[in-house]
Amino acid sequence: MNFSALHQQVKQQTDASLLTLIDELPDYAPRLKDAMRHALLAGGKRMRPLLVQVVGNTLDVPKKDQMAISMAIECVHAYSLVHDDLPAMDDDDLRRGMPTCHIAFDEATAILAGDALQALAFTVLADAPLSTYAESKRGQLLSILAKSAGYAGMCGGQAIDLASTGKTISLEELKQLHRLKTGALLKACVEMVAIVSEGLLPQTKIDLMAYAADIGLAFQVQDDILDVEGSSEKLGKPAGSDEALGKNTFPAKLGITGAKQELEMLHDNALQALARLPYNTDSLIAFSELLVKRDH
Amino acid sequence: MNFSALHQQVKQQTDASLLTLIDELPDYAPRLKDAMRHALLAGGKRMRPLLVQVVGNTLDVPKKDQMAISMAIECVHAYSLVHDDLPAMDDDDLRRGMPTCHIAFDEATAILAGDALQALAFTVLADAPLSTYAESKRGQLLSILAKSAGYAGMCGGQAIDLASTGKTISLEELKQLHRLKTGALLKACVEMVAIVSEGLLPQTKIDLMAYAADIGLAFQVQDDILDVEGSSEKLGKPAGSDEALGKNTFPAKLGITGAKQELEMLHDNALQALARLPYNTDSLIAFSELLVKRDH
Numbered sequence: 001m002n003f004s005a006l007h008q009q010v011k012q013q014t015d016a017s018l019l020t021l022i023d024e025l026p027d028y029a030p031r032l033k034d035a036m037r038h039a040l041l042a043g044g045k046r047m048r049p050l051l052v053q054v055v056g057n058t059l060d061v062p063k064k065d066q067m068a069i070s071m072a073i074e075c076v077h078a079y080s081l082v083h084d085d086l087p088a089m090d091d092d093d094l095r096r097g098m099p100t101c102h103i104a105f106d107e108a109t110a111i112l113a114g115d116a117l118q119a120l121a122f123t124v125l126a127d128a129p130l131s132t133y134a135e136s137k138r139g140q141l142l143s144i145l146a147k148s149a150g151y152a153g154m155c156g157g158q159a160i161d162l163a164s165t166g167k168t169i170s171l172e173e174l175k176q177l178h179r180l181k182t183g184a185l186l187k188a189c190v191e192m193v194a195i196v197s198e199g200l201l202p203q204t205k206i207d208l209m210a211y212a213a214d215i216g217l218a219f220q221v222q223d224d225i226l227d228v229e230g231s232s233e234k235l236g237k238p239a240g241s242d243e244a245l246g247k248n249t250f251p252a253k254l255g256i257t258g259a260k261q262e263l264e265m266l267h268d269n270a271l272q273a274l275a276r277l278p279y280n281t282d283s284l285i286a287f288s289e290l291l292v293k294r295d296h
Numbered sequence: 297m298n299f300s301a302l303h304q305q306v307k308q309q310t311d312a313s314l315l316t317l318i319d320e321l322p323d324y325a326p327r328l329k330d331a332m333r334h335a336l337l338a339g340g341k342r343m344r345p346l347l348v349q350v351v352g353n354t355l356d357v358p359k360k361d362q363m364a365i366s367m368a369i370e371c372v373h374a375y376s377l378v379h380d381d382l383p384a385m386d387d388d389d390l391r392r393g394m395p396t397c398h399i400a401f402d403e404a405t406a407i408l409a410g411d412a413l414q415a416l417a418f419t420v421l422a423d424a425p426l427s428t429y430a431e432s433k434r435g436q437l438l439s440i441l442a443k444s445a446g447y448a449g450m451c452g453g454q455a456i457d458l459a460s461t462g463k464t465i466s467l468e469e470l471k472q473l474h475r476l477k478t479g480a481l482l483k484a485c486v487e488m489v490a491i492v493s494e495g496l497l498p499q500t501k502i503d504l505m506a507y508a509a510d511i512g513l514a515f516q517v518q519d520d521i522l523d524v525e526g527s528s529e530k531l532g533k534p535a536g537s538d539e540a541l542g543k544n545t546f547p548a549k550l551g552i553t554g555a556k557q558e559l560e561m562l563h564d565n566a567l568q569a570l571a572r573l574p575y576n577t578d579s580l581i582a583f584s585e586l587l588v589k590r591d592h
Binding site for chain 1: 322324325327328332376379382385403407408410411412414415416419422423431434436438439442443446447448452455456458459472476
């Protein structure tokens with residue numbers, strides 16, 4: 001299967017599994033359930049499940065372990081987007097061309113939907129059937145997910161983002177912000193798959209984590225570049241919103257040429273980390289190219 | 297130790313442990329860290345840790361297991377209060393006589409602090425040192441916590457509350473709302489302690505869960521009665537706010553006398569469940585009396 005077909009398959013599987021997850025919830029709070037469904041299913045690119053599957057296939061991790069990790073990560077990712085879009089945060093009306101959760105529903109329901117999706121992430125990971133080996137690592141999986149979602153990860157990064165909006169921060173501070181805000185969850189995808197891979201060499205885990213860190217940051221640099229150069233139509237949201245919001249970005253810091261050089265450097269580092277791995281890394285290479293060459 | 301002294305001790309231990317938990321977080325997002333500390337430490341009554349300790353002592357559950365459960369539950373409880381108080385939700389400026397999180401900080405920080413506290417709850421429960429027996433139940437503990445916090449528990453109850461505000465609902469619907477909104481987390485306290493109690497008889501767990509369900513609902517009935525009859529000074533927030541908000545309450549449904557009868561009935565049921573237990577239940581009786589006789 002070529003990489004693009006694999007991505008399509010992951011999208012379809014993820015969408016179907018997330019839909020089932022929501023449909024299985026009891027019906028007593030229908031508006032909340034609809035808002036959670038809206039948040040989970042509004043056309044995500046499913047980059048994180050794709051990463052989980054690519055790493056998981058490379059390391060020969062059973063499909064059901066991959067699926068549990070993917071579902072949990074997507075719940076966290078979806079909740080974070082709902083809360084980031086709120087009026088008190090980035091105040092976005094559109095996401096992937098669709099009304100954001102608080103626009104499609106209301107602010108209170110969006111706050112609650114985010115909260116319930118975070119809890120659902122942990123329910124999924126605590127309850128999902130796992131292989132025997134992964135079962136012995138369930139506590140660790142939950143620990144990695146919680147840490148990457150919380151203060152020491154995504155929430156901390158978002159707080160630094162809020163605190164630094166409209167202020168000048170150094171390049172190193174900007175990188176630290178995104179290592180936490182976007183990078184932590186991408187690294188968690190790779191780390192969770194790595195720890196359920198029986199007999200994995202410690203050095204392989206280190207190299208995979210380095211790859212994840214580099215592509216995580218590259219992902220954000222490309223996001224910033226697209227906000228300057230991309231089309232609102234393809235992005236499904238207004239381009240140029242970073243500058244309007246006074247956000248610190250890589251193009252603002254380095255110029256658009258400098259940002260592209262940074263992206264290239266991060267991409268090269270990621271490929272170097274892959275070159276150290278004792279596996280066929282074609283799909284991992286393809287994944288990193290998808291991230292840095294995407295137009296939305 | 298008498299019950300009041302035990303409660304004081306639990307308060308002090310809980311406050312100290314939560315303070316340590318926050319202080320140990322890295323410093324890169326100081327405003328978020330301060331907001332999390334504010335939310336966790338603003339004078340809570342620590343009823344849930346007290347319940348954990350009372351049940352835990354009755355069932356001879358090791359202190360470190362009790363502590364892990366208590367910390368996690370308090371993080372969830374604190375996050376829920378921060379989000380409930382937001383302008384889009386109940387729009388409360390005061391809680392326990394202190395400015396609420398979004399007043400003391402700002403709305404974005406309060407949303408993030410709640411999010412990070414929910415993640416912290418799972419970090420605590422995933423990482424805390426546990427006894428050997430409890431360690432074998434860690435996945436189940438995390439599952440119970442996640443379920444009680446999410447759609448099938450607290451978030452679901454809050455959504456029903458939002459949906460029914462300003463509308464007439466039946467007494468059964470009102471009870472269902474509170475079984476989820478307040479009751480689920482209180483039941484989770486008891487269930488988590490019960491599953492780490494080695495060799496516990498299934499019937500004992502059933503009786504303890506019945507006790508938890510009854511006192512959970514009684515807790516809410518008394519809350520509603522206090523909102524009608526209590527003093528704003530003792531409550532640390534304006535009395536009468538339920539009526540102003542068009543909330544469905546037990547006094548609105550049953551009259552104040554009917555609400556008090558309901559409270560008495562729930563209390564009696566709780567005591568009957570205790571009478572079936574093969575333990576000295578003095579402290580469990582004292583706990584239920586504390587709930588139904590409190591004036592704030």
